Amino acid sequence: MKGNIAVCEGAIDAGCDAYFGYPITPQNEIPAYMSRRMVELGRVFIQAESELAAINMVFGAAVCGKRAMTSSSSPGISLKQEGISYLAGAELPCVIVNVQRGGPGLGNISGSQADYFQATKGGGHGDYRLIVLAPYSVKEMYDLTFLAFDLADKYRIPVMILTDGIVGQMMEPITINSELRINNSELKKDWKLDGCKGRGPRLMRSLIMEEGGLEKHNWHLKEKYDEIKKNEIRYETDFTDDAEIAVAAFGIAARICKSAVKKLRQEGFKVGLIRPITLWPFPEKVISDVAAKSKKILVAEMNMGQMVEDVKLAVNGKCPVEFLGAPGGAVFSEDEIIAKIKKL
Amino acid sequence: MKKVFSKPESLQDKNNSYCPGCGHGIIHRIIAEVIDELGVREKTIGIAPVGCAVFAYYYWNFDVTEAAHGRPPAVATGIKRCLPDRVVFTYQGDGDLAAIGTAEIIHAANRGENITTIFVNNANYGMTGGQMAPTTILGQKTTTTPNGRDAKRDGYPLKVCELLSSLDGVCYIERVSVSTPKNVLKAKRAIKKAFENQLNNRGFSLVEVLSQCPTDWQMTPVESVKWVDEVLAKTFPLGVYKECMKK
Amino acid sequence: MEKVKINSEKCKGCLLCVSVCPKKCIKPSGKINKLGHKFVVFTKNEKCKSCGFCFLMCPDVAIEVFK
Numbered sequence: 216m217k218g219n220i221a222v223c224e225g226a227i228d229a230g231c232d233a234y235f236g237y238p239i240t241p242q243n244e245i246p247a248y249m250s251r252r253m254v255e256l257g258r259v260f261i262q263a264e265s266e267l268a269a270i271n272m273v274f275g276a277a278v279c280g281k282r283a284m285t286s287s288s289s290p291g292i293s294l295k296q297e298g299i300s301y302l303a304g305a306e307l308p309c310v311i312v313n314v315q316r317g318g319p320g321l322g323n324i325s326g327s328q329a330d331y332f333q334a335t336k337g338g339g340h341g342d343y344r345l346i347v348l349a350p351y352s353v354k355e356m357y358d359l360t361f362l363a364f365d366l367a368d369k370y371r372i373p374v375m376i377l378t379d380g381i382v383g384q385m386m387e388p389i390t391i392n393s394e395l396r397i398n399n400s401e402l403k404k405d406w407k408l409d410g411c412k413g414r415g416p417r418l419m420r421s422l423i424m425e426e427g428g429l430e431k432h433n434w435h436l437k438e439k440y441d442e443i444k445k446n447e448i449r450y451e452t453d454f455t456d457d458a459e460i461a462v463a464a465f466g467i468a469a470r471i472c473k474s475a476v477k478k479l480r481q482e483g484f485k486v487g488l489i490r491p492i493t494l495w496p497f498p499e500k501v502i503s504d505v506a507a508k509s510k511k512i513l514v515a516e517m518n519m520g521q522m523v524e525d526v527k528l529a530v531n532g533k534c535p536v537e538f539l540g541a542p543g544g545a546v547f548s549e550d551e552i553i554a555k556i557k558k559l
Numbered sequence: 560m561k562k563v564f565s566k567p568e569s570l571q572d573k574n575n576s577y578c579p580g581c582g583h584g585i586i587h588r589i590i591a592e593v594i595d596e597l598g599v600r601e602k603t604i605g606i607a608p609v610g611c612a613v614f615a616y617y618y619w620n621f622d623v624t625e626a627a628h629g630r631p632p633a634v635a636t637g638i639k640r641c642l643p644d645r646v647v648f649t650y651q652g653d654g655d656l657a658a659i660g661t662a663e664i665i666h667a668a669n670r671g672e673n674i675t676t677i678f679v680n681n682a683n684y685g686m687t688g689g690q691m692a693p694t695t696i697l698g699q700k701t702t703t704t705p706n707g708r709d710a711k712r713d714g715y716p717l718k719v720c721e722l723l724s725s726l727d728g729v730c731y732i733e734r735v736s737v738s739t740p741k742n743v744l745k746a747k748r749a750i751k752k753a754f755e756n757q758l759n760n761r762g763f764s765l766v767e768v769l770s771q772c773p774t775d776w777q778m779t780p781v782e783s784v785k786w787v788d789e790v791l792a793k794t795f796p797l798g799v800y801k802e803c804m805k806k
Numbered sequence: 807m808e809k810v811k812i813n814s815e816k817c818k819g820c821l822l823c824v825s826v827c828p829k830k831c832i833k834p835s836g837k838i839n840k841l842g843h844k845f846v847v848f849t850k851n852e853k854c855k856s857c858g859f860c861f862l863m864c865p866d867v868a869i870e871v872f873k
Contacts, residue, residue: 232641233637233640233641235637259640259641261636261640261670263633263666264662264663264665264666265662267630267633267662268630268633268662268663268666269633271626271627271630271633271634271637271663272633272634272636272637272640273637274626274627274630274633274634274637275606275633275634275635275636275637275638275639275641276637276638276640276641277637278604278624278634278637278638279604279637279638279641279642279645281641283637283641297627298627298630301625301626301627305625408604408622408623408624408638409604409622409642409645410601410602410603410604410621410622410642410645410646411600411601411603411620411621411622412601412602413601416619416620416621416622416623417622418616418617418622418623418624418625419623419624419625420616420624420625421625422613422625560807560809560872560873561872561873562870562871562872563856563858563871563872563873564858564861564862564869564870564871565861565867565870565871566867566870570867574815574816574841574866575865575866577865578818579818579819579820579843579865580818580820580821580822580865581865582865583865584864584865584866584867585862585863585864585865588865588867737863739826739863740826740857740858740859740862740863743862743863744862773820779821780820780821780822781820781821781822781824781825784822784825
């Protein structure tokens with residue numbers, strides 16, 4: 216199965232009620248596949264007039280209590296930022312898939328990791344956070360998309376799948392775990408707008424003009440984000456117990472680093488890998504713990520240096536943090552990583 | 560003696576914060592009356608604009624959501640496709656619908672979304688203090704056209720009914736006003752037709768309501784309704800622009 | 807009984823009702839309400855035909871009409 220298709224199947228199995236999308240390379244498989252499957256299943260599919268319209272259709276579907284998803288790639292995700300800020304402010308659940316490509320601007324159509332800042336530091340305005348999940352395999356494309364819907368509903372928060380053109384286009388066999396299937400009908404959404412029969416009218420808004428109201432709301436959002444930080448950090452570590460040099464990478468970069476680290480271990484080098492799966496909330500503690508034991512940390516990412524800043528903050532001076540970057544749609548090879556680590 | 564005219568159930572018993580004489584108060588009420596008469600209050604979801612009517616959810620007595628500026632037709636599409644048996648309508652001003660939201664309204668109309676749009680045209684941007692809108696008429700002075708709208712620099716007033724009536728997905732378009740009691744009744748009849756079309760799955764309906772904005776036009780309310788009749792309606796003629804319903 | 811009831815606390819003194827009443831039954835009261843608006847009052851009950859024009863034009867649902 217292709218990575219992009221695994222995203223679709225994960226969404227469908229998670230009970231995605233509505234998908235709204237727009238064509239952009241390298242994620243065109245997603246709207247095409249959904250246009251067939253969602254219609255077969257009697258669910259909602261619309262190819263919207265723009266990525267901007269699509270995120271607002273997601274807002275509508277989310278407002279009335281449905282599980283909604285949209286997908287795009289970097290430039291299209293920029294268009295969605297207004298809608299994302301509104302969704303976060305109104306506390307609406309939804310899933311947004313970014314199959315990153317080279318940027319900035321129109322860039323190119325190769326995979327990249329240059330939207331880390333946009334995803335984790337808020338590309339839209341205001342104080343808000345998204346849960347950001349970074350799959351590195353086709354299996355994770357399925358699993359994390361499935362998980363995204365549950366997390367979105369649990370916390371009333373938009374969740375982003377931050378993947379890239381390579382994982383999106385990659386083909387790997389996966390087994391779909393049927394125990395992960397859930398029944399949506401038990402989810403009680405007592406805030407949704409579906410007509411005021413049997414109850415008082417409800418409103419949905421992010422505009423809070425009452426004296427002190429917006430401040431209170433922002434503190435409430437912070438409480439929610441602190442709760443998520445406590446409960447939902449996910450990461451994977453390889454050989455970090457005795458690592459002298461630890462590599463930190465996410466998504467496709469981590470995939471390449473994983474085999475580089477394995478090879479170096481076979482040659483006797485004490486290296487390890489930390490792979491954040493949630494980019495927000497960021498696994499600060501595990502990085503801090505590994506930094507306390509290691510001589511150096513190398514951050515390898517396909518951009519000019521984004522996650523490295525969060526790693527530096529987590530390391531907080533305990534050891535030096537080095538960087539290996541591949542921006543503009545470039546991909547580093549296993550050999551490049553091995554060479555860099557050996558130099559360190 | 561029996562009560563013949565009073566507050567509809569779909570309107571809350573609150574003082575609204577609109578300016579004295581503003582058309583929004585009348586239009587909110589006639590929409591509420593139509594929703595009462597059709598018996599659909601409990602399955603209606605309204606989408607409020609960004610503009611003076613952003614607080615419409617404080618006045619209407621049914622579910623209402625905010626939307627980003629210009630995006631109500633996309634939000635309405637999301638809701639209506641997911642809950643096709645509910646009554647979904649957007650309420651938008653001239654900035655919301657005719658400036659920032661032109662793509663969203665054209666495409667919702669073009670897809671023939673089975674929703675209702677009430678478009679309030681007061682020829683300026685009220686909320687932000689009276690700037691030029693796409694619907695500002697030539698020669699009209701606003702805070703961003705201090706010498707009057709000039710076709711060469713600012714373009715022409717945008718005629719939404721005329722524009723949208725060319726789309727196949729559209730069922731019904733009518734332009735009305737609330738400048739006199741007779742026009743208020745006509746406006747209510749048009750709005751009722753627009754909601755009935757949704758109940759009968761006929762596709763997209765839009766009613767454009769010419770509305771008075773006394774404060775930003777710098778007129779008294781009585782002068783402003785006269786200006787709607789005598790000046791605004793000359794650029795934006797009242798009447799039916801498309802009607803798919805069989806007589 | 808009065809054919810028209812005007813809630814003086816809702817009235818904003820826009821005078822639209824005054825301008826449309828065919829029998830000139832409504833006029834400014836000369837007083838202001840809690841919100842500072844110069845509200846109007848209904849007079850000449852015997853002339854009123856309960857046409858409802860005042861209600862139709864009122865943006866504040868400050869008016870109720872009886873027949």
